[in-house]
Amino acid sequence: METHGLTKRFGQNVAVNDVELLVPRGCAFGYLGPNGAGKTTLIRVLLGLTRADTGTMSLLGYPVPKHRDRALARVGAIVDEPRFHAHLSGRENLELLASAREPAARGRVGLSLERVGLSHRADDRVAKYSMGMRQRLGVAACLIGDPQLLILDEPMNGLDPAGMQDMREMILSLVAEGRTVVLSSHLLDEVERTCDAVAIVDRGRVIRQGPIAELLAGTSLVVQVDCSEPDRVPTLLERTPFGAQVQVGADGVAITLPAGTGRDVIAEIARLLVEGGVSLYRLQEVQASLESWFLQVTSRLEAE
Amino acid sequence: MTTVPSATALATAAVTVPPADPADHRGSPVPTLGMIASRFKELRKRRGLMITLILVTIGIPTVFLVIRLLLHALASKTYGPAGGYDTYTALVSGVLYVFGFIVAATLGATAGSVDLAEGMFRHLVVTGRSRLALYLARIPAGLAIIVPLVAVGFTVVCAVCVFAAPTRLEFNGVNVPVNLSRAGLETWAADHADEVICNFGFRVGPSSPDGSAISAVVNTVPCGNGPGGTSVHKLGPGAAPGSPTQPHASAAQIRAVAAEIARMNYSDYSAQFLYPSTSLMIRSGLWLELEAVIGFVVGLGLGSLIGQRTVAVVVMIVLEVVLTPIFSRARIPHLANLQRALVGLATAHLAPGGIPVFGSGGGGPAGGSGNPGLLPESTTVAVCVIVAWLVIWTGLGAWRMMTRDA
Numbered sequence: 040m041e042t043h044g045l046t047k048r049f050g051q052n053v054a055v056n057d058v059e060l061l062v063p064r065g066c067a068f069g070y071l072g073p074n075g076a077g078k079t080t081l082i083r084v085l086l087g088l089t090r091a092d093t094g095t096m097s098l099l100g101y102p103v104p105k106h107r108d109r110a111l112a113r114v115g116a117i118v119d120e121p122r123f124h125a126h127l128s129g130r131e132n133l134e135l136l137a138s139a140r141e142p143a144a145r146g147r148v149g150l151s152l153e154r155v156g157l158s159h160r161a162d163d164r165v166a167k168y169s170m171g172m173r174q175r176l177g178v179a180a181c182l183i184g185d186p187q188l189l190i191l192d193e194p195m196n197g198l199d200p201a202g203m204q205d206m207r208e209m210i211l212s213l214v215a216e217g218r219t220v221v222l223s224s225h226l227l228d229e230v231e232r233t234c235d236a237v238a239i240v241d242r243g244r245v246i247r248q249g250p251i252a253e254l255l256a257g258t259s260l261v262v263q264v265d266c267s268e269p270d271r272v273p274t275l276l277e278r279t280p281f282g283a284q285v286q287v288g289a290d291g292v293a294i295t296l297p298a299g300t301g302r303d304v305i306a307e308i309a310r311l312l313v314e315g316g317v318s319l320y321r322l323q324e325v326q327a328s329l330e331s332w333f334l335q336v337t338s339r340l341e342a343e
Numbered sequence: 344m345t346t347v348p349s350a351t352a353l354a355t356a357a358v359t360v361p362p363a364d365p366a367d368h369r370g371s372p373v374p375t376l377g378m379i380a381s382r383f384k385e386l387r388k389r390r391g392l393m394i395t396l397i398l399v400t401i402g403i404p405t406v407f408l409v410i411r412l413l414l415h416a417l418a419s420k421t422y423g424p425a426g427g428y429d430t431y432t433a434l435v436s437g438v439l440y441v442f443g444f445i446v447a448a449t450l451g452a453t454a455g456s457v458d459l460a461e462g463m464f465r466h467l468v469v470t471g472r473s474r475l476a477l478y479l480a481r482i483p484a485g486l487a488i489i490v491p492l493v494a495v496g497f498t499v500v501c502a503v504c505v506f507a508a509p510t511r512l513e514f515n516g517v518n519v520p521v522n523l524s525r526a527g528l529e530t531w532a533a534d535h536a537d538e539v540i541c542n543f544g545f546r547v548g549p550s551s552p553d554g555s556a557i558s559a560v561v562n563t564v565p566c567g568n569g570p571g572g573t574s575v576h577k578l579g580p581g582a583a584p585g586s587p588t589q590p591h592a593s594a595a596q597i598r599a600v601a602a603e604i605a606r607m608n609y610s611d612y613s614a615q616f617l618y619p620s621t622s623l624m625i626r627s628g629l630w631l632e633l634e635a636v637i638g639f640v641v642g643l644g645l646g647s648l649i650g651q652r653t654v655a656v657v658v659m660i661v662l663e664v665v666l667t668p669i670f671s672r673a674r675i676p677h678l679a680n681l682q683r684a685l686v687g688l689a690t691a692h693l694a695p696g697g698i699p700v701f702g703s704g705g706g707g708p709a710g711g712s713g714n715p716g717l718l719p720e721s722t723t724v725a726v727c728v729i730v731a732w733l734v735i736w737t738g739l740g741a742w743r744m745m746t747r748d749a
Contacts, residue, residue: 086469088749108370111471118469122462126388135463138381139472141367145377180466 040068040085040188040221045094047077047084047243054080056243058094062221062236064187067214069230069251070223071333072240078223079119081240082192086116099187112141115181116190120197121173125166129157129176132165137183144183151179156205170197178209189213192223207233231329239336247336251329258332260300261325262308264292267318275315276308283308291321369472374480378472382484386454396450396489399442400496404434408503415507426507428616434500435627436700439493443631444638444663445656447489451642452655454481455740459650465749474745478647482737485639493635494628501624508618515542515608521617525609532605533598540597541566545604560600563592619697626695634690637729638663641686644736648743663687671717682718686732689725691717 040062047055054077062068072078083089085096087107096103101110123132130148137144152161155175160168168176174197181189191210195203210220210233224230230237231251238248247254264272272292273285281304284295296304302324309322387393411425458464467477511518517538523531532539540561592600605612619627638659646655667687675682682688691700700717720728 083465083749086465088465088468090748108471108473109367111469112367112369114469114471116469118465120462121466123466124385124457124461124463126390127385131384131388132463135381135385136466136470138375138377139467139470139477140369142377184470 040096040098040219042081042085042096043094045081045084045096046092047080047089048092053243055084055091058240058243058245060238060245060248062219064219065214065217066236067210067220067222067234069234069237070221070240071225071227071230071237071329073225073337076240077243078225078240079192080243082116082118082190082221082223086111086114086118086190088118113184113187114190115184115186115188116192117174117177117181117194118190118192120170121177121180123165123173123176123180126164128162128164129168129172129179130161132176133180133183136180140184143185147183147185148179151182154182155179155209171199171202174198174202174206178206186218188219188221190221190223193225194222195224195226195229203229227328227330227333237329239333241337255329255332257298258335259298260296262294262296262305263321263323263325264294264312264319265321266292266312267320268316271315271317272312275311275317279308279311281308293325369470369476372473372475372479374476374483378476378480379483379487382454382480383487386450386484386488389453392450392453393488396446396492399446400439400492401499403442404438404496404500407434407438408499408507412503412507424507424509426504426618427509428504428618431500431504431619432698434504435497435631436694436698439497439500439631440634440698440700441663443493443496443635445660446492447635447638448642448645448659448663449652449656450485450489451639451644452646452652452659454485454639455643455646455648456650456652456655459747459749460652464747468749475741478741478744481643482640485643486636489635489639490632493631497628497631501619501628505618510617512615512617514612514615515544517542519612521615523612525606528605528609528612529602532601536597536601537564537566539601539604540564543604543608545607557600557603560592560596564597614697623695623697627698630690630693630695630698633693633729637686637690637732640733641736644738644740647740650743650747667691674718679718683720683724684728684731686729688718688720689728689732692720692722692725693729 040060042058042060045055045058045060046053056077058081060081070078070081080089084091085098085103087104090104098110099113101107103110123129124135127135130152133148133151134145137148149158149161152158155178157172157175157179160172165173165176174194178191178194181191194206194210198206207229210222213220214235222230222234234251236248236250237254238245240246266272269287269292272287272294276283276285276294281300282297286293286295294308305322305324309319312319408425408430411422411430414422415425458467468474512521513519517535519528520531532543541564545557642655642659645658646652649655667685670682670685671688671691673682694700
């Protein structure tokens with residue numbers, strides 16, 4: 040999935056702003072952003088649900104919208120909350136969708152329902168489904184086309200913890216089969232657990248993208264210290280060349296070091312504190328999370 | 344975890360178009376049988392809608408006819424037979440024609456708008472199937488529902504009107520055998536001269552050579568008793584009450600005059616039927632189906648255009664029940680051609696002879712227009728108007744579906 044200079048406006052509001060995006064094949068790709076950032080609009084543009092104002096895009100190598108039919112033949116998508124004909128059963132809804140796809144799709148209806156764990160309720164009317172079951176049915180609707188690319192917009196919405204776990208495992212299994220999954224979400228924790236790479240979108244613009252490990256490597260290093268005299272720590276470290284920022288709190292001292300700081304600096308800090316007469320009970324490097332990184336990036340942008 | 348290229352690789356990414364599956368025709372605007380069957384099933388499973396359609400197209404005429412059958416069975420002297428020609432024309436023009444259009448439009452508006460309203464439209468668009476094919480699949484699917492329903496309702500009406508028709512024809516208050524030829528009617532009239540002379544209307548011109556002779560004979564025939572037991576005579580044209588009458592007319596004269604009066608009434612008599620003819624029923628059925636097809640296609644287009652069922656249905660009802668009757672009968676200067684563009688007027692002009700529409704007050708003779716009060720329109724223009732409505736509304740609905748944000 041690839042876009043160049045993609046822009047979509049609604050009047051004066053720029054929902055998608057000059058987006059450059061590359062999603063490689065065979066990975067789980069997180070598309071992250073706060074509510075209203077333009078995540079769903081980008082997906083709708085990609086799927087031909089609405090038209091782009093400018094820019095180019097392609098899905099599975101097919102330029103869209105020129106070869107939209109060929110591209111979407113191997114794409115499955117959930118956009119927004121999955122809704123279906125409530126008077127039909129889950130199976131009938133899928134059969135309706137399968138009839139619009141290639142003939143083989145009809146044969147995948149049962150398998151898709153089985154895969155999302157809805158076989159036992161497949162013949163119930165959708166009106167009786169819970170939100171979580173509708174999400175599963177939405178994923179099943181994606182699978183009937185045997186997609187190479189799945190675009191899932193907030194698929195965890197409405198799921199209980201067990202359902203989220205199931206969904207996570209399903210996404211990982213789809214990726215393990217060689218499919219590409221684009222996961223649009225504002226749940227950073229879920230994306231971090233599921234995806235290999237992410238793009239961060241804010242106010243319609245992609246502000247960062249790449250593999251998660253690569254992106255997190257550029258974040259500050261935080262060291263949590265539990266010691267006998269926390270109040271003396273800032274004084275002991277203020278003349279060091281490490282660029283450390285010290286925050287003393289009720290649960291200890293947090294020392295923030297610039298991105299790229301080596302682990303030997305942590306050892307040096309430990310030595311300085313001990314030599315300064317502070318007894319160390321615990322000193323721990325805190326792994327930077329996607330959430331902390333996201334907050335750093337977005338707060339920096341807001342400050343700018 | 345997979346290896347993911349960094350963002351800097353974006354600019355160098357090359358686009359290569361993979362070969363398409365030659366067996367996959369999802370870009371074609373022609374819907375597949377599977378799509379039509381699925382859409383048919385989706386519409387058929389709308390329980391509330393289907394019950395409404397059945398009640399209106401089959402239920403209303405059935406209930407009406409059952410009540411008439413019961414009343415006739417319980418009190419045959421007070422209530423006439425349930426069926427018959429007049430009942431047929433009343434039900435075809437007053438019920439099936441109007442309600443058939445409305446239910447067809449309701450089904451069309453539903454088919455045109457529910458995917459959008461119920462969130463299925465985007466699922467369907469994401470399949471990559473041509474939006475035009477998605478739209479066109481609804482037409483045969485919907486017609487496969489409404490056409491049989493109208494046919495069933497119409498069959499019920501035909502069956503009752505034929506099998507529960509009156510056994511004798513009442514013409515000018517006299518029970519007359521049906522399907523007589525002109526000579527047959529004259530012979531029958533001669534045999535029932537008194538009834539014919541007293542009840543059948545006739546008109547003779549003042550200069551007619553036989554006029555005075557007919558009036559003279561008519562005036563001799565007693566037609567019941569007046570006050571005090573005096574006999575009442577029917578007065579022929581030109582005869583004033585109290586004018587001298589011929590005291591006696593021979594039986595042969597009376598028979599001849601009765602036959603002559605029957606000959607004068609033959610054209611009116613021949614337009615009277617006990618029950619609808621097979622030809623009329625076939626033409627009426629096709630006409631009702633045409634009306635239903637128009638209602639469905641226009642409703643589908645309107646529903647798709649505005650994306651809402653309720654508004655579309657209300658607009659269609661107003662068109663059929665309010666606007667069309669008014670503009671079909673009113674003659675508005677300078678707007679006559681615009682009035683002729685109304686599809687309801689066009690279909691009314693295609694009505695089989697004998698079927699009155701828009702309350703025109705009774706059918707004319709079979710084979711001719713039964714709606715003389717309508718704004719004049721040639722059959723060619725009527726057909727063109729109908730075709731234009733079908734094409735334009737299909738075009739509008741399909742265009743909106745193809746351009747709409749999903």
